[in-house]
Amino acid sequence: MNVRFFVFCLFAVPLGLSAQNDLPRNNHYLELTAIGSASAFRDQGVSPLLYEGFMIIGGGRYLHEKGKWSNSFEAMAGVGFYEVSRLAIYEASSINFAYGGHTRYEFWSSSSLRLRYEGGIRFHGYTNIRSNPNFLNASSGVESLNTLFLSNYLEWQLTRRKKMAKNAGKPVRKRLVSLEVNLPIVNTSWLTDYAYITDFTNGETSSTDKHSLYWGGLRLQTRFTYRHFLKNGNALRFAYWWDYLRTPQGFNQLEMYNHSLEFALVIRLN
């Protein structure tokens, strides 16, 4: 069973299919992205407390839209600063790497409603290096949190068809809003073991030793996006992300969430 048929089966029955088709498209975009996030995490392996703070992330995304297919790859890196206040303020920091991509297929569209629906899969992961000097020999931790999603994407074109038709042959500033809801299929987390420490046995142990791979947990991700196309085919993209992640229940359960505002320069490559 090929991927296309698999995705077809997943979406065709509940949503129904439309014969509506847009003109064939073949667009390559490079997006240069800056993200600011209100973030929080709780790592039960070392603390029962929720550390809250912010992350600043930068990176890029390659997007290819061809016919009814949409594919992307993204890679980003950033830093985070967090704190929790009790009798004193305890601070933590992080270096974050985020990466992912999607492949989706347009299952339905409506010219009259100016709506399109894409469904498919999305992969997204974080690899974080977190630091909290208060935890002494456990002050540095590395984790990798990766999820395969069922990705749902609904796009609404704000620019009226009438205007598009009136300006046929001329550049038009198309405006799109979209909602993406990603539901987890598979979660994996690579976390520190039961009682992990650095500087173990001969001083050569690194922060990546003493880890185990766990399956399960919960991850939810939504993104609301506004894309404003310029006459030259480039675009500006503004997005709001919400991302929640929880590893399986256990002694080292990790939770984190991000509320992110994203700005991207979308450069058309063809």
Place this chain on the structure above:
Amino acid sequence: MTTLLGTGCETLFLTDEVENSDRSNFDFLWQECDEKYAFFEYKNVNWDSVYDAYSPRVNDGMRQDSLFRVLWDMLNELEDGHVNLIAPFNASRYDIRLLGPENINERVIIENYLSDRPYTTAPITHDALAEGQIGYLRINTFATTVSEGDIQFALARYRDTRGLIIDIRQNGGGSLRNVFTIMNRLARERTKVYDSFIKSGPGREDFEGPQPAYVEQPDEGITYEKPVMVLIDRGTYSAGSFFALIARELPQMTLIGDTTGGGLGIPNGGQLPNGWTYRMSISRTISTDGQNFENGIPPDIRVILDPAAVQQGVDNVIERAIQEIL
């Protein structure tokens, strides 16, 4: 929909925060120790009885200083220098050094053994003794980095001596990396020096291991293979005790002085619901002949500093080491 999913929606999914009461903090710390501490059996500590003894002393609403005192007293039942509680206003400790005499008088060494211009290379103060026949290296901490260059410089200076004295009395520890940086250049061949076991679950005997540790001469640079006397006392703790344990495994090395303070269980850290942080030993180190020296490594030659000799400006521990080399 995004608003519904995104605006504080995580509160629907986040696990409940642990209650931050005096009682819950006491229970949390007791439980963490119960599941992670590595030496209950070895130290013959009945941790359930400890709970019964200290739990009645905790009342919600008690002064934070009073709660700290109760938790400190409870942790000191473990008699472990690697167990600490750290609050913004205080830090608990169990002072291993007080279990034995301070087997060194720094002033006697400075005034009667070192020249007026001893070298200081990173944490190593060193000089020649016995008319240049012995190199003396005083290392009072392993918390300061010892680079390959540092130790090679010191060893190069004494390459023509008949032996070394490495004085780690009252060395409270630091990084194991420094211990191996030094010991690798003193080993004659690749030698297994101990096995490590780390806690892998909440059960008393849930340990992962063994993970063997080796010393091995580097491919390049200066090494030293002649006799080495290692001076120790009760204040020789943690990384200092690891140094002594490795010395015990190397045939050209002799331990002289008093039993070390031990501390061969590596501590990790954590946090209580009220923010206070703690650490505790969560690993075991076992010698190659299967012994657990958590409470201290005995010397090959027991020598206690003689106060009468000190009055005469003599360190009889160093004198015994000189005698062994010459």
